[in-house]
Amino acid sequence: MEKSIFTFIEKCVACKGCEIACAVEHSSDKTLFGALADNPRPRQRVRVEAAGAYSYPARCQHCQEAACIAACPMGAMTRDPDTHAVYVDSHKCVGCWMCVMVCPFGGVSADPVAKKAHKCDRCPERTAVGLDPACVAACPTKAMVFATPEEIAELRRQATAAAAAGIATTPVASSVAAWRTMKGGA
Amino acid sequence: MRIVIVGNGPAAVAAAETIRDLDGGCGIVMVSQESVPFYSPCPLAEYVEASVPRAHLFLRPESFYRDLGIETRFGLAATAVDSAARKLTLGSGAAATQLEYDRLLIAAGARAVMPPLPGLADTPGVFALKTLADAEGILARLAQVRRAVVIGSGFIGLEAAQALVRKGVAVTVIEAMGQVLPQMLDAELAALVESRLREHGVDVRTNSAAQAVLGGAAGVAAVKAGGVDIPCELVVCAAGVRPDVAWLAGSGIATAAGVLVDDRMATNLPGIYAAGDIVETNDSLGQRRVIGNWPNAVNGGRIAGLNMMGVERRYRGLDGINVVRIFDLPVSSFGGRDGERSLCRKEGGHMRKLALRNGRIVGGQFYGDVNGTGLYHELMNKGVDVGSFEDELLAPGFGIGRLMPQPPLPLRRAA
């Protein structure tokens, strides 16, 4: 299977390095100084959100059955046939915001300046040359990993083994129930 | 096997693509009363205002029907269904023809409501804004238009009003109810929309019901509303849309406001399905409704296509979502406004409201900033009890992160 971005929220320290790296990657010359000079300022497509005791770099999940693609009345929300990433063709987007209405993750936002849908494109220029997406590359704690599901399963096995070797667990926040309901019917 | 699809909108096309994906060999015939290839009606106002080029309305390449091996019967209206003989009638009178089907999909959309007002139906210069032909009719007339009256302040009426303002036309919007966007917003949010429309030069008249269209063979001269004549050279009638089920009378297909379908998009008759704006079925909360929008059409079309080919797939229900831009400012709503309580947050000229019942979100309204609407909508659809984090819902920074499962925190042992 192709690679996608996995998140280990217990490792996120909310440094927001991913947000900056994302904005820089989506700026005109892809440097921090260039990005600061861009007008309008490039906007990041990942947002570090509070997640109970943790924080979570929220972004588009590139869903297999993406609600945003079905909802787009301009044919602007598209899946890349090679990487399977979902991206916005901004020439076709008219900013009607149907995608914002239907994304259950808040993964698409309305860019009030450009008036175009705004979301993670999984950095096609970087991944085409074998690099990780900018947010993943910038994450100092490896809270985000660009990998195949098989590679992730292996990482999780190792993590579980480490946990079994001495780390106990605390009660889980009540919102887990909410998350399960959300995932359950999806 | 021969599949016949009535319609050439998103529901019809989503179904046709799904069916072709599953079966490369079956016959697919698409019937449409319009002669143009599949297009999106959603940007018609933008097409009128010239911010979207005509080519962008067409969402498939010219070779689409050929590539998918779809036979087309365009420019012909379906007029009757004989379900016993499995035949669809096209056209009427001497020109009527019949088309046999093994499975039939009814995806004929909705029709603009044209109220029975004197002069409305037969005065030149009166248009709906529903089809490409309507938009082209408006465009062809624009050169002679200084003033326009828009009847109805639903989202299509307001989109039409903005497009005309941007074309330099003086626009009056008349609305029979006491507020604009009556289906979508409560009075408080509607008042914000009304002032924004007025700031941009739209003459908004609420509690003003259209009584007659005045004029003659040369064209419309005025609209009489609330006892006064409003002079104009163009009328856009945006008094709502409604499924057209009249032609199905006598077919045995069960209808109410729309064609009744179950969660497989199947009608009461074997082999006959329906999808898109024409259906009446359960919404995501289990209430039977007619809710026309693009996502419902595409998702319903897909579900219909799968079930027509024997792949059982159930629809989770229609989504009641709306979004409109008022001179570039986004305004959205979902669900209902009949909560027991409501949460409200006002900030920098924006307003967000959620309606709650039994600890659950039952609807929302957003003015100025619609980001995150999808997450609230999903919380409603899934019936998530938000009681324990209700005060965080509208706070800045609320997002999917708040709902993440919490991995175990490592316990620090006392040294």
Ligand SMILES: Cc1cc2nc3c(=O)[nH]c(=O)nc-3n(C[C@H](O)[C@H](O)[C@H](O)COP(=O)(O)OP(=O)(O)OC[C@H]3O[C@@H](n4cnc5c(N)ncnc54)[C@H](O)[C@@H]3O)c2cc1C
């Ligand atoms: C101006 C405008 C703006 C809109 N903006 C939005 C928006 O921003 N977001 C959104 O979600 N939705 C929007 N909508 C609604 C959206 O376009 C519809 O919900 C959607 O197109 C419905 O799809 P459908 O396939 O059911 O029907 P339609 O797209 O209406 O297609 C119906 C098809 O059936 C054909 N037909 C009808 N009757 C017959 C007959 N008797 N015989 C043969 N053929 C027939 C028609 O020619 C047409 O091809 C907008 C609509 C309009 C008009």
